[in-house]
Amino acid sequence: MDFLLYFLAKGLEISSPIAFAALGGVYSERAGVVNIALEGIMGVTALTLVWGAITFQSVWVGLLVAVLTGVLVSLIHAVVTITFRVDHVVSGVAINVFGIGLSRFLCQSFFGAETQSKINPFLFPKLLGVNSLAFWLIPAVLLAWFVLYKTVFGLRLRSVGENPEAADTLGVNVIAMRYAGVLISGALCGIASATLFADKWITGMVAGRGFIALAAVIFGRWDPLGAVLASLLFGYADTFRIIFESRIPIPSQFVQMFPYVLAVVVLAGIVGRSRAPAWDGKNYEKGED
Amino acid sequence: MSGSRRRFSSHLVLSQAAPFIGFLASMVVLVAIVIFMRESPVKAVEAVYKFALSNAARLGAVLSISIPYYLSGLSIAIAFRAGVFNIGNEGQYFVGGLTGALAGIYLPMPAPLHIPVVVIAAMLGGALWALVPAVLKAARGISEVITTIMFNNIGLALVNYLINGPLSGMAKGVSLEPQTRKILPTALFGKLNGFFRSLGWKVPDYVYLDYSLVVAIVMGAVIWFLLFRTRQGFEIRAVGTSTDVSRYAGIKVQRVQVGAFLMSGAIAGLIGLQEIFAIRGFYTYNIASGLGFDGIAISLIAQNHPVGVVFSSLLFGFLKQAGYGLQLSTKVPNSVTYAIQGLMILFIVAINAVVVRAVRSMRRKELG
Numbered sequence: 001m002d003f004l005l006y007f008l009a010k011g012l013e014i015s016s017p018i019a020f021a022a023l024g025g026v027y028s029e030r031a032g033v034v035n036i037a038l039e040g041i042m043g044v045t046a047l048t049l050v051w052g053a054i055t056f057q058s059v060w061v062g063l064l065v066a067v068l069t070g071v072l073v074s075l076i077h078a079v080v081t082i083t084f085r086v087d088h089v090v091s092g093v094a095i096n097v098f099g100i101g102l103s104r105f106l107c108q109s110f111f112g113a114e115t116q117s118k119i120n121p122f123l124f125p126k127l128l129g130v131n132s133l134a135f136w137l138i139p140a141v142l143l144a145w146f147v148l149y150k151t152v153f154g155l156r157l158r159s160v161g162e163n164p165e166a167a168d169t170l171g172v173n174v175i176a177m178r179y180a181g182v183l184i185s186g187a188l189c190g191i192a193s194a195t196l197f198a199d200k201w202i203t204g205m206v207a208g209r210g211f212i213a214l215a216a217v218i219f220g221r222w223d224p225l226g227a228v229l230a231s232l233l234f235g236y237a238d239t240f241r242i243i244f245e246s247r248i249p250i251p252s253q254f255v256q257m258f259p260y261v262l263a264v265v266v267l268a269g270i271v272g273r274s275r276a277p278a279w280d281g282k283n284y285e286k287g288e289d
Numbered sequence: 290m291s292g293s294r295r296r297f298s299s300h301l302v303l304s305q306a307a308p309f310i311g312f313l314a315s316m317v318v319l320v321a322i323v324i325f326m327r328e329s330p331v332k333a334v335e336a337v338y339k340f341a342l343s344n345a346a347r348l349g350a351v352l353s354i355s356i357p358y359y360l361s362g363l364s365i366a367i368a369f370r371a372g373v374f375n376i377g378n379e380g381q382y383f384v385g386g387l388t389g390a391l392a393g394i395y396l397p398m399p400a401p402l403h404i405p406v407v408v409i410a411a412m413l414g415g416a417l418w419a420l421v422p423a424v425l426k427a428a429r430g431i432s433e434v435i436t437t438i439m440f441n442n443i444g445l446a447l448v449n450y451l452i453n454g455p456l457s458g459m460a461k462g463v464s465l466e467p468q469t470r471k472i473l474p475t476a477l478f479g480k481l482n483g484f485f486r487s488l489g490w491k492v493p494d495y496v497y498l499d500y501s502l503v504v505a506i507v508m509g510a511v512i513w514f515l516l517f518r519t520r521q522g523f524e525i526r527a528v529g530t531s532t533d534v535s536r537y538a539g540i541k542v543q544r545v546q547v548g549a550f551l552m553s554g555a556i557a558g559l560i561g562l563q564e565i566f567a568i569r570g571f572y573t574y575n576i577a578s579g580l581g582f583d584g585i586a587i588s589l590i591a592q593n594h595p596v597g598v599v600f601s602s603l604l605f606g607f608l609k610q611a612g613y614g615l616q617l618s619t620k621v622p623n624s625v626t627y628a629i630q631g632l633m634i635l636f637i638v639a640i641n642a643v644v645v646r647a648v649r650s651m652r653r654k655e656l657g
Contacts, residue, residue: 036434076635084639089374089434091635093585098631104624109326114622211438218435253450260439260446264421267431 015235385558415558
């Protein structure tokens with residue numbers, strides 16, 4: 001019984017970086033902006049979290065710093081895609097490259113080493129033996145569902161991702177709503193990285209979670225609940241792997257590739273039944289300029 | 290027609306300006322970082338010059354580094370031209386490098402035959418690793434951006450397994466680095482340094498200017514010819530410009546995209562050849578990684594043109610050497626070059642978007 005509880009809690013902890021990032025992806029893509037920069041943003045926020053926590057001797061301030069840097073870096077994506085109307089994937093790829101350099105550069109400036117930070121002794125309180133921040137996932141997904149489906153803001157956000165022309169005609173500020181979607185995704189990347197390992201930053205520690213989160217968004221049909229459930233699928237599959245790896249008689253590399261194979265199989269299986277917001281990834285030009 | 294062409298050419302000049310302005314803007318940021326780190330910009334420029342440009346050996350090193358960059362950029366360019374985002378060339382070159390190495394290890398044959406065979410084997414391996422994402426995109430409409438990223442991770446794990454397991458050629462106790470057996474001498478890439486010296490360029494022997502340079506030049510020429518001188522190339526460019534228009538014009542969009550995707554994978558398979566066949570002489574998991582992602586930037590800066598990629602890959606080769614120079618002679622860490630590369634793409638694409646719109650409105654005014 002104890003083991004089951006531990007497995008459930010541990011699985012939630014391992015799923016939550018993917019799930020928070022996926023929630024961010026839902027906000028952004030529902031507003032019509034594809035954000036493949038999630039990976040790069042998380043790499044930067046994971047570093048600023050550790051820096052903030054050590055500098056201000058509080059992990060909560062660290063979290064605040066991480067959220068703010070997430071918003072700042074995602075602002076670049078917003079400006080480039082929404083204001084300059086550049087292809088979203090191009091901008092996302094560039095920010096991922098930029099993020100690797102920026103986080104290493106900041107690490108060098110803050111801690112005097114390029115690939116890892118100092119140990120951060122200020123950690124989030126534990127609940128059931130895991131990072132308590134992981135449990136924030138439950139209110140976060142409920143909030144996302146409420147915001148997207150039950151508020152005027154959510155309706156407007158979805159309308160600019162679905163049909164910006166119509167939304168514009170009805171007086172919705174398309175640009176502002178798209179900015180909001182992208183910036184919220186940046187803030188959620190900050191929280192996502194805080195549920196990773198808050199005790200130390202190592203280069204490459206995000207390790208593809210931002211990309212898995214994108215697959216979770218598609219698998220979850222651009223719905224907050226669906227995206228989080230898909231993230232839990234990936235997260236628990238990974239937890240299973242970590243706990244049972246030593247007992248499974250197959251080479252560890254096959255176990256490592258399992259979540260990615262799962263993602264491809266899942267995508268191949270469900271697409272066709274999963275539809276993106278109609279204007280997802282497309283830029284909106286008001287009239288002719 | 291001739292009148293509109295003349296006007297068009299002045300717009301063309303303007304639209305070609307974006308890469309230069311973007312490059313300059315990112316260099317301004319670099320100088321700002323140097324000053325911010327309380328280093329003298331003059332010292333930094335000296336370090337960069339000394340390390341990347343000062344003599345034949347340094348210039349040769351820049352050219353040498355640019356070879357895999359060129360192949361990576363070319364791989365991305367052909368896919369981009371067909372409207373395909375092949376973010377998977379990272380995994381494709383790890384797999385292609387391995388299949389090439391296997392042909393070099395296990396297929397004994399005379400040298401003049403062996404080298405083309407390993408090149409083709411590497412291309413097949415790269416294309417193979419692009420096959421599933423290509424088919425999933427064409428048949429089920431699944432974004433290749435996600436599937437290729439997944440295939441990168443799958444490919445890296447698979448290669449890691451193979452060289453630790455069934456294909457391991459490591460003599461026990463000799464080296465800790467998992468690797469294949471040694472590649473047969475007939476398949477190894479010789480150097481062209483002697484040839485360059487006979488032309489008067491005093492590039493020393495330790496710089497790797499090997500047959501992979503020939504491979505890169507041949508591939509560049511083939512892709513240029515394909516894109517701009519054949520019907521298939523026209524279809525690729527048409528699909529990349531507008532899938533809807535192409536479909537109305539009777540082009541089989543999906544078939545064209547799968548073809549370009551596989552070609553992109555095949556060229557990606559060649560990225561690792563220099564390191565495997567000229568530098569190491571065996572295959573390992575530790576061949577340079579990240580070259581695939583660099584190719585995206587390189588291709589974008591060149592606006593996905595096979596000739597432009599020559600210049601942008603040389604630029605990246607220069608930046609890499611410059612980064613080493615900065616790291617050694619100043620407090621500026623090497624990682625800054627990554628941040629600068631990312632910024633450079635953002636500057637270029639943003640400036641390009643502005644220019645394209647300005648040109649469009651200028652033309653609209655001219656037409657009245």
